[in-house]
Amino acid sequence: MITPEIKNPEFIGSFPKLSLCPEDNKPEYAFIGRSNVGKSSLINMLTVRKNLAKTSSTPGKTQTLNFFLIDKSWYLVDLPGYGFAKASKKPGGLG
Ligand SMILES: Nc1nc2c(ncn2[C@@H]2O[C@H](COP(=O)(O)OP(=O)(O)OP(=O)(O)O)[C@@H](O)[C@H]2O)c(=O)[nH]1
Ligand SMILES: [Mg+2]
Numbered sequence: 001m002i003t004p005e006i007k008n009p010e011f012i013g014s015f016p017k018l019s020l021c022p023e024d025n026k027p028e029y030a031f032i033g034r035s036n037v038g039k040s041s042l043i044n045m046l047t048v049r050k051n052l053a054k055t056s057s058t059p060g061k062t063q064t065l066n067f068f069l070i071d072k073s074w075y076l077v078d079l080p081g082y083g084f085a086k087a088s089k090k091p092g093g094l095g
Pocket of ligand 1 (some may be wrong): 033034035036037038039040041042054055056057058059060061062063079080081082
């Protein structure tokens, strides 16, 4: 087992804006990187779940802020990547 520490990963929701995200003061961990580098796949690896975070072989799959509550105590957050031009470039697009 790769990460026996994670027992109960739970999808909470996909949020289009930061202001809509959960605000319960639990720690949040997120990964930053270019589109298609494997950020969503990394969340699946860490939680030992195949399809918890949605992945795709084409860049730009993750478009919202996706919150996964880990063991009722902290969050893994799957973020969109950068460098994929189809999404809006306006500053604060997810703000
Ligand atoms: N060879 C290889 N492919 C990987 C690895 N991790 C992910 N992939 C593949 O890379 C592609 C993109 O993975 P995602 O996890 O969707 O990438 P992402 O960073 O979340 O992409 P965006 O949501 O567009 O930002 C998929 O086809 C994965 O199967 C890895 O470690 N090795
Ligand atoms: Mg992704």
